Amino acid sequence: MSTPEFNNPIVKWIEYRLPIFSMMHHEMHEYPTPKNLNYFWNFGSLAGFVLVIMIVSGIVLSMNYTAHVDYAFASVERIMRDVNFGWLVRYIHMNGASFFFIIVYIHIFRGLYYGSYKAPRELLWILGVIILLLMMATAFMGYVLPWGQMSFWGATVITNLFSALPLVGEHIVTWLWGGFTVDNPTLNRFFSLHYLLPFVIAGVVILHLAALHQHGSNNPLGIDIKQKGDTLPFHPYYTIKDLFGIGVFLTIFVAVICFAPNYMGHPDNYIPANPLVTPTHIVPEWYFLPFYAILRAIPDKLGGVLAMFAAIAVLFVLPWLDRSPIRSAKFRPIYFVLFWVLVADCILLGFCGAKPPEGIWVILSQLGTAYYFAHFLVLLPLLSLYERPINLPLSISSPKASASEPQAV
Amino acid sequence: MRITKSLSRAMAAAGFLLASGTAAMAAGDAGGGVCAPKSMPAHTEPHWSFQGVFGHYDHDAALRGFEVYRNVCAACHSLKLFAFRNLAELGATEDEIKGVAALYEVPDQPDDEGEVKPRPARPADRFPSPFPNEKAAAAANGGALPPDLSLILKSRAALENHVSNILGGYMAPPAGCDIPEGKFYNAYFPGYAFGMAPPLTEGAVEYNDGTPATVAQMTKDLTQFLAFVAEPTLEERKQMGVKVVFFLIILTVLLFLVKRQVWRKVH
Ligand code: HEM
Numbered sequence: 001m002s003t004p005e006f007n008n009p010i011v012k013w014i015e016y017r018l019p020i021f022s023m024m025h026h027e028m029h030e031y032p033t034p035k036n037l038n039y040f041w042n043f044g045s046l047a048g049f050v051l052v053i054m055i056v057s058g059i060v061l062s063m064n065y066t067a068h069v070d071y072a073f074a075s076v077e078r079i080m081r082d083v084n085f086g087w088l089v090r091y092i093h094m095n096g097a098s099f100f101f102i103i104v105y106i107h108i109f110r111g112l113y114y115g116s117y118k119a120p121r122e123l124l125w126i127l128g129v130i131i132l133l134l135m136m137a138t139a140f141m142g143y144v145l146p147w148g149q150m151s152f153w154g155a156t157v158i159t160n161l162f163s164a165l166p167l168v169g170e171h172i173v174t175w176l177w178g179g180f181t182v183d184n185p186t187l188n189r190f191f192s193l194h195y196l197l198p199f200v201i202a203g204v205v206i207l208h209l210a211a212l213h214q215h216g217s218n219n220p221l222g223i224d225i226k227q228k229g230d231t232l233p234f235h236p237y238y239t240i241k242d243l244f245g246i247g248v249f250l251t252i253f254v255a256v257i258c259f260a261p262n263y264m265g266h267p268d269n270y271i272p273a274n275p276l277v278t279p280t281h282i283v284p285e286w287y288f289l290p291f292y293a294i295l296r297a298i299p300d301k302l303g304g305v306l307a308m309f310a311a312i313a314v315l316f317v318l319p320w321l322d323r324s325p326i327r328s329a330k331f332r333p334i335y336f337v338l339f340w341v342l343v344a345d346c347i348l349l350g351f352c353g354a355k356p357p358e359g360i361w362v363i364l365s366q367l368g369t370a371y372y373f374a375h376f377l378v379l380l381p382l383l384s385l386y387e388r389p390i391n392l393p394l395s396i397s398s399p400k401a402s403a404s405e406p407q408a409v
Numbered sequence: 410m411r412i413t414k415s416l417s418r419a420m421a422a423a424g425f426l427l428a429s430g431t432a433a434m435a436a437g438d439a440g441g442g443v444c445a446p447k448s449m450p451a452h453t454e455p456h457w458s459f460q461g462v463f464g465h466y467d468h469d470a471a472l473r474g475f476e477v478y479r480n481v482c483a484a485c486h487s488l489k490l491f492a493f494r495n496l497a498e499l500g501a502t503e504d505e506i507k508g509v510a511a512l513y514e515v516p517d518q519p520d521d522e523g524e525v526k527p528r529p530a531r532p533a534d535r536f537p538s539p540f541p542n543e544k545a546a547a548a549a550n551g552g553a554l555p556p557d558l559s560l561i562l563k564s565r566a567a568l569e570n571h572v573s574n575i576l577g578g579y580m581a582p583p584a585g586c587d588i589p590e591g592k593f594y595n596a597y598f599p600g601y602a603f604g605m606a607p608p609l610t611e612g613a614v615e616y617n618d619g620t621p622a623t624v625a626q627m628t629k630d631l632t633q634f635l636a637f638v639a640e641p642t643l644e645e646r647k648q649m650g651v652k653v654v655f656f657l658i659i660l661t662v663l664l665f666l667v668k669r670q671v672w673r674k675v676h
Contacts, residue, residue, distance in 0.1 A: 081642070088646070232675065251654060251657040257646075258653070259647065270563045
């Protein structure tokens with residue numbers, strides 16, 4: 001790594017003591033990025049952008065929010081009515097959570113399609129799954145804060161799940177609640193953790209980026225960088241491309257905030273929490289629906305809880321379930337089909353999660369759940385053995401196919 | 410708004426396709442048996458002025474709706490999130506607001522002897538509730554609790570149509586459907602046996618501007634008013650949205666052109 005020369009005396013003074021300028025130079029100008037990244041590679045920087053939006057809007061909300069069962073709902077309505085631009089901050093935060101999940105889900109499926117979880121990026125992928133788990137915990141606890149009907153009953157249903165664990169279950173639930181029902185202590189600790197976890201996420205994001213920069217980005221062809229012509233410096237090529245992506249995102253985001261801010265929410269959460277009245281259908285936020293469907297697909301409570309956690313856990317071991325050395329689905333004709341079936345399966349599970357658990361919806365959830373696990377635990381390992389990949393190109397800059405690339409055995 | 414509409418239509422269509430298989434099964438139990446209405450009464454306004462990208466409240470109608478609320482609905486329903494001063498956003502003058510607030514009494518601060526005496530309300534006060542607590546409200550209404558109306562048009566599945574649905578949903582029960590004493594058949598209420606007598610009658614209020622107070626007119630006016638109470642910042646939000654989205658589209662197009670310029674030599 002060549003150290004750049006700095007002329008500005010202040011920059012020089014700082015650089016001598018804390019080499020942040022050469023670090024920035026390294027990331028921007030020398031960090032080689034594959035030149036063939038498509039727009040699916042915009043979603044990483046977008047996710048980081050939304051994390052910042054969530055933290056900033058969350059800090060402003062906290063200045064006006066009251067974490068007490070008697071005041072929480074009213075304090076959110078006060079933010080909506082009497083705090084200057086409070087409605088804007090609250091709608092940014094509320095819809096920001098949904099957009100965060102839209103972006104991260106696309107980011108994850110991008111990784112699945114192009115095999116970005118394969119060597120040498122296994123830890124990068126695992127750190128990503130940890131971020132997903134932390135996001136889910138954060139969003140779940142955030143949704144409890146406005147203390148509406150869905151806040152209260154969602155918290156009750158989800159925390160109650162832990163009671164299914166043998167022996168310790170009941171104790172864990174009491175411990176989570178800080179009492180014998182979801183009540184003020186629950187709300188207080190959820191607020192505390194909801195404030196904390198996003199900063200933990202930010203920390204894991206830094207590790208995620210450190211792991212990324214170790215081996216650089218994967219790319220749509222899924223082959224390694226072979227020569228200098230395969231790459232471009234990050235700046236200006238990808239800085240401008242990411243900025244354009246942020247422009248598109250902001251346009252859609254602002255349109256939803258200003259024209260349909262409650263579209264992705266649930267009307268029941270504008271009813272203050274009432275422990276004596278159970279809503280007819282308790283449904284979580286849309287981004288949890290596929291997992292909710294998996295939970296309810298298993299007739300046994302403990303089984304359902306385990307299946308739901310397993311649905312995420314399986315992602316941790318994915319790099320060792322899919323043994324094919326070919327990364328990109330472009331060169332894996334059967335995996336290509338299975339990928340899209342998995343996407344359809346997750347959407348189906350999402351629909352199932354939104355419906356009351358009766359009739360055909362139970363059967364569809366069960367089929368969907370079975371397929372989800374079969375995809376990872378059966379189909380992918382078998383595919384690594386039997387799939388015949390299409391010949392890979394020689395390099396990113398010479399798209400001609402070579403016969404000498406490694407093939408799946 | 411149009412995008413979200415077509416999106417929701419697409420989702421509804423997809424949901425319908427998925428659901429049609431079960432429709433036959435579900436019809437028996439979910440429909441509520443003999444009490445399910447044979448046909449829904451037609452009454453809702455197909456489009457409210459506050460819907461859509463350029464939506465805004467009909468201020469005169471909303472002020473009339475306030476008159477209906479305070480003269481009729483306020484006998485039973487609270488409106489806790491509404492303060493008299495909010496009427497200014499609908500174009501009421503300061504004197505009008507002071508005048509109408511002074512018609513109501515709210516508890517004053519404890520005086521030097523520690524006694525809490527009532528005083529006339531001021532514009533900054535919230536609208537006083539008809540009952541001291543929910544128990545009293547339910548007890549006075551045959552056990553059915555009249556809910557607070559502040560967020561009624563945001564907190565029910567029918568959203569902005571909920572009040573016009575309920576007010577227009579009274580009809581004779583279908584043959585064989587027994588409605589208990591003191592309850593009323595309402596096609597839009599879950600379970601159909603509804604604890605609120607039809608609250609509006611022709612001419613229940615007299616409008617200052619001479620608009621004839623028909624039930625349909627009062628229902629529309631109430632919807633404008635209650636929608637305003639549920640979402641008082643809607644006009645500000647939509648106006649800002651139009652400007653900011655317009656700006657962002659231009660910015661994004663420019664960013665795209667710069668991107669293309671930067672990438673022009675890369676193959
Ligand atoms: C990973 C980032 C975050 C996610 C996914 C997230 C998610 C959420 C969600 C879903 C809600 C409920 C919104 C509603 O329905 O009203 C919420 C509320 C809230 N969040 Fe966050 N949040 C994040 C970061 C933060 C941070 C960093 C803070 C504080 C520094 C914060 C403070 C709050 C407060 C005070 C509320 C209650 C006000 C309200 O409900 O509108 N959030 N959050």
